Amino acid sequence: MSEATAPEFINVRTEGRVGVVTLNRPKQLNALNDQLMTELGVALKAFDADDNIGCMIVTGSEKAFAAGADIGAMATYTFADVYKGDYITRNWETIRSVRKPVIAAVSGFALGGGCELAMMCDFIIAADNARFGQPEIKLGIIPGAGGTQRLPRAVGKSKAMDLALTGRMMDATESERAGLVSRVVPLDKLMDEALGAALQICEFSLPSVMAAKECVNRAFEGGLADGVMFERRMFHALFATDDQKEGMDAFVNKRKAVFKHS
Numbered sequence: 001m002s003e004a005t006a007p008e009f010i011n012v013r014t015e016g017r018v019g020v021v022t023l024n025r026p027k028q029l030n031a032l033n034d035q036l037m038t039e040l041g042v043a044l045k046a047f048d049a050d051d052n053i054g055c056m057i058v059t060g061s062e063k064a065f066a067a068g069a070d071i072g073a074m075a076t077y078t079f080a081d082v083y084k085g086d087y088i089t090r091n092w093e094t095i096r097s098v099r100k101p102v103i104a105a106v107s108g109f110a111l112g113g114g115c116e117l118a119m120m121c122d123f124i125i126a127a128d129n130a131r132f133g134q135p136e137i138k139l140g141i142i143p144g145a146g147g148t149q150r151l152p153r154a155v156g157k158s159k160a161m162d163l164a165l166t167g168r169m170m171d172a173t174e175s176e177r178a179g180l181v182s183r184v185v186p187l188d189k190l191m192d193e194a195l196g197a198a199l200q201i202c203e204f205s206l207p208s209v210m211a212a213k214e215c216v217n218r219a220f221e222g223g224l225a226d227g228v229m230f231e232r233r234m235f236h237a238l239f240a241t242d243d244q245k246e247g248m249d250a251f252v253n254k255r256k257a258v259f260k261h262s
């Protein structure tokens with residue numbers, strides 16, 4: 001997608017300071033192909049660079065967040081194709097370099113690469129019809145966009161092994177109980193809930209929001225001692241912001257804080 005060309009497989013809109021990307025390949029249950037993932041990365045990076053945006057949401061359709069990587073497209077790939085072409089690494093993980101928060105609002109199927117995409121977001125809000133799984137084993141492959149790494153960190157080894165080895169799906173209740181999703185809401189409330197969370201985040205000081213995201217990711221991706229040190233330094237650094245003075249002064253003087261994101 002060039003900047004001048006409208007994306008084909010996603011819809012992009014804003015709601016106040018929230019950037020919303022809706023995956024849009026309905027006939028294929030939002031199966032993820034290279035073009036869609038490139039378009040998604042471009043849209044999220046544009047929101048990340050936009051001072052008018054404080055948080056993002058990635059969502060799909062009622063029936064499917066995304067039913068996985070596009071199996072038809074992958075069916076004829078050879079080792080040489082995917083290795084030389086750097087499949088996945090080349091353009092699927094752009095979301096990981098986005099520094100503002102990204103919420104996954106998931107209804108319906110989030111399978112394979114769809115589950116992995118949801119896990120690449122910062123947290124997942126699920127509709128009660130959501131179903132998560134890593135069914136790649138049924139196709140003679142394994143998860144390839146971080147599923148064998150992020151799923152065990154999210155739900156523990158036993159359940160991650162169960163899902164990756166049997167290919168079964170988890171419903172929303174099990175996913176919340178296992179810690180994969182932060183909240184489950186009725187399907188017709190999904191976007192309200194996600195937008196409510198995003199708009200709440202947008203009200204806070206952006207530097208502190210970004211620092212919190214970076215620190216939690218340290219916990220998820222690194223060791224405890226380094227993570228605590230990183231958090232301590234970020235905590236110290238936030239005392240250099242105007243927003244820290246504003247937030248604490250507002251509390252002390254019993255008024256609502258007005259953050260300038262500086």
Ligand code: HXC
Pocket residue numbers: 027028029031032067068069070071072088109111112113114116135136139142143144145
């Ligand atoms: C391509 C897909 C697709 C996919 C569904 N479709 N999933 N096309 N890639 N991952 C297409 C179907 O072929 C069908 O097209 C249409 O979407 C509707 O799907 P149905 O199967 O008819 O719907 P339903 O009976 O409701 O079943 C839904 C489903 C099933 C349970 C989600 O579609 C399914 O099992 N899909 C595959 C799930 C999967 O294996 N995902 C992992 C992919 S591998 P037509 O033209 O027939 O209407 C992967 C690798 C990740 O993700 C590693 C790198 C990222």
